Amino acid sequence: MNKPYYAVIFTNRQSEDLEGYGKMAETMESLTKKQLGYLSFESAKNELGIAISYWETIEDIKNWKANLDHPEAKDKNKCYSWYKARICKVERDYEFGD
């Protein structure tokens, strides 16, 4: 790792009302990946969903968050019965395997 980077950990439980979820998720993904400073994305989901996006700077995260208030992404709140978002500074990383 050359320098610190940032992560947004988004842990969530989906609500039962999933109308519009597919389109909302697609819009969110598309908005995220073309956002300045975006590095990568990881997710997995069972009862609990975890989605983590990685960013170059904290400013990039602020700009991304502002963009997520875009009208096309407005359904995001009603699709979750619970979520917790954490903004993190990645201080160190290490990798094994290929």
Place this chain on the structure above:
Amino acid sequence: MNKPYYAVIFTNRQSEDLEGYGKMAETMESLTKKQLGYLSFESAKNELGIAISYWETIEDIKNWKANLDHPEAKDKNKCYSWYKARICKVERDYEFGD
């Protein structure tokens, strides 16, 4: 949030050789939850597995990592074909729902 806390994001792909995985996972969980400074744990798994543990201080993470080299947890490496671990400082969090 009262003060900063820390997260270890462990993203992984399981190997095909899962002999000993169940016992190893159980040992890891037990060692983790009784470790000083442990706060909470979240995980989800599809093709990609994501396991996140939260800690009071970075020192607690160092002590935990030393404990994971315990002989009973020695199978952990052969159970993953790939993993990436990231040590993070959680700078801000917010929650929605119940």
